[in-house]
Amino acid sequence: MTLKYPLSALLISSALLVGCSPGSPDAPEDTVTPEAPAAPAEPAEPQADTDNAVDALEEAGAGRLEAHEHGHANLVAAMDGDMLTVTFESPLMSVIGFEHEPETEKQVAAMEALQDSLSETANFVTLNSQAGCLPSQTETATRMTGDHGELRVEHVFQCSSPERLKQVDLVMLAQYPDIKTVDAVFVSDTQQAAAELTGATTALNID
Numbered sequence: 456m457t458l459k460y461p462l463s464a465l466l467i468s469s470a471l472l473v474g475c476s477p478g479s480p481d482a483p484e485d486t487v488t489p490e491a492p493a494a495p496a497e498p499a500e501p502q503a504d505t506d507n508a509v510d511a512l513e514e515a516g517a518g519r520l521e522a523h524e525h526g527h528a529n530l531v532a533a534m535d536g537d538m539l540t541v542t543f544e545s546p547l548m549s550v551i552g553f554e555h556e557p558e559t560e561k562q563v564a565a566m567e568a569l570q571d572s573l574s575e576t577a578n579f580v581t582l583n584s585q586a587g588c589l590p591s592q593t594e595t596a597t598r599m600t601g602d603h604g605e606l607r608v609e610h611v612f613q614c615s616s617p618e619r620l621k622q623v624d625l626v627m628l629a630q631y632p633d634i635k636t637v638d639a640v641f642v643s644d645t646q647q648a649a650a651e652l653t654g655a656t657t658a659l660n661i662d
């Protein structure tokens with residue numbers, strides 16, 4: 456399977472289309488955000504290469520990727536050949552306590568510290584060493600949409616033994632207690648795994 460576009464980019468773009476509509480009230484933390492209505496028709500893009508992977512993710516229980524729910528985040532780890540892309544997305548509220556462009560000096564500093572910290576792979580995620588995955592690229596970004604904001608962190612690895620990847624540990628969870636649950640999914644050509652991570656259980660295990 457060759458992904459024409461990064462899988463995560465596809466998922467995130469659909470999340471931004473249907474989530475976070477301006478003016479919609481925040482969902483209470485203890486309720487599940489109802490299914491958002493279908494997004495308006497998107498411009499047709501050649502997505503044939505990614506359809507199978509997206510189907511696999513949906514089968515793996517990632518159906519809530521579209522929701523913006525404070526306290527709830529998403530993790531997607533996708534192995535394409537020897538390249539592993541780990542993408543994390545969370546409401547900004549749950550990692551920094553506000554969802555607007557930083558205004559005060561304190562907010563500016565907090566935003567910089569957040570991005571600096573999560574740009575360090577060791578602060579973000581650890582992988583079992585047998586897979587021989589070395590970080591090759593990282594990107595940390597925020598995006599404001601209406602009354603809400605998202606943090607997106609992506610780290611890309613090159614793995615010498617991709618078939619030996621057995622664990623993706625989202626170690627950052629220990630630092631952000633306002634993130635209560637994370638829907639985590641792993642997908643490769645031959646395997647998939649899914650789990651709900653919490654501060655007490657931060658690792659996604661791959662059988």
Ligand SMILES: [Zn+2]
Binds near residue numbers: 481523525602604
């Ligand atoms: Zn929000």
